[in-house]
Amino acid sequence: MMLFRSARNTDLDAIHHLAEESGIGLTTLSKDKKILAKRLHWSTESFHKSVEKPNNEYYLFVLENPKNKKIIGVSGIESCTGHESPFYSYKISKRTRICRSLDIRSDYEVLSLVNDNQGRSEICTLFLEPKYRKHKNGLLLSKARFLFIAQHPKRFASTVIAEMRGISDKNGISPFWENVGSHFFHMSFAEADRLTLTTDKQFIADLMPRNPIYIKLLSLQAQAAIGQPHPSTQTAMNILLKEGFRYNKYIDIFDAGPTLEVPRLKIKTIELSHLVTIKNISDEVSSTNYLLSNTQLDFRATINSALVNKEKNTCIISKNTANLLQVTCGDQLRVAPLQLNVGELNG
Incomplete structure (x- = not known):
């Protein structure tokens, strides 16, 4: 049984270790320890501030093995994208040209630089140590964020997005970047x-092409990468698709990874979650596994058995669960059923 909890400033070394393992392309999990420290401080402040509407908050969570206190994963939520600097995406749109005199019709797609996803909440910063990608650890790391959103809806926008890591090789070479971005930025994918x-991302506005890019003119490798997740991210994407997220033809401007979106209230875990009061705490509980969380900003969640009475909105949990979530009889929990298992999380 693993613990999903709010990150603390003292978690810096452990999170930095995860960042070192994460490879290239996970933008919000920087390998620069000073940047990580700033983001961790930003998260800590966000958890402690009073919020009536999303206003540039960032919430970072860790997945911890309670037996040895080892941090094995990390995930986050940004409350409002583009608050301090523009949030850029490429939008794929279709165009048609018709020459009636020659009876020729040409349909093609273009990439246009847009800010359409500005102001939305974004789930991000997700990485799970490879050897722990089992026993529903990935599901907990991804889905527990939705219980936090359900419990604190004022902190988030009405639409939630997720940028999935795009295609790159083991050396961090992105075919889309090599064919598009590198010609305008004159730097590596990792540096961009x-x-x-x-930075404030002004360099993107300064250097990115302002006219639409014709997809047919790109290399076949770059075309094939458009809207495709990195293999290590496919299962994470499957989890989000099961939650109701959809790909609506927006991609990352650097690696062309897909951007998924969903109305916040249509996220399945949020829709199916509800509050229950702890009626009793038993030595052991043998029943259905649920996603369980406390209701505090000092957020804690886990997956474990619970006896839930839906009619009375009460539950019985084990002592281990109570200790992990730091709750007692009479306290409320937010519970949600586990969805159909789509495999363990791979990045």
């Missing part, structure tokens, strides 16, 4: 990715 986190 780093600058999105350390």
Whole structure:
């Protein structure tokens, strides 16, 4: 049984270790320890502030093995994209040209630089240590964020997005970047990715082509990468698709990974979650596994058995669960059923 909880400033070393393992393309999990420390401080402040509407908050969570306190994963939520600097995406749109005199019709797609996803909440910063990608750890790391959103809806926008990591090889070479971005930025994919986190992103507006890009003119490798997740991210994407997220033809401007979106209230875990009062705490409980969380900003969640009475909105949980969530009889929990297992999370 793993613990999903709010990250603390003291988690910096452990989170930095995960960042070192994460490879290239996970923009919000910087390998620069100073940047990580700033983001961790930003998260800590966000958890402690009073919020009536989303206003540039960032919530970082860790997945911890309670037996040895080892942090094995990390995930986050940004409350409002593009608050301090523009949030850029490429939008794929279709165009048609018809020459009636020659009886020729030409349909083609273009990429246009847009800010359409500005102001939306974004789930992000997800990475699970490879050897722990089993026993529903990935489901907990991904889905527990939705219980936090359900419990604190004022903190989030009405639409939630997720940028999935795009295609790149083991050396961090992105075919889309090599065919598009590198010609305008004159730097590596990794360097451009780093600058999105350390600058106000003005360099994107300054250097990105302002006219639409014709997809047919790109290399076959770059075309094939458009809207495709990195293999290590496919299962994470499957989990989100099961939650109701959909790909609506927006992609990352650097690696062409797909951007998924969903109305916040249509996220399945949020729709199916509800509050129950702890009626009793038993030594052990043998029943259905649920996604369980406390209701505090000092957020804690886990997956474990619980006896839930839906008619009375009460539950019985084990002592281990109560200790992990730091709750007692009479306290409320938010519970949600586990969805159909789509495999363990791979990045």
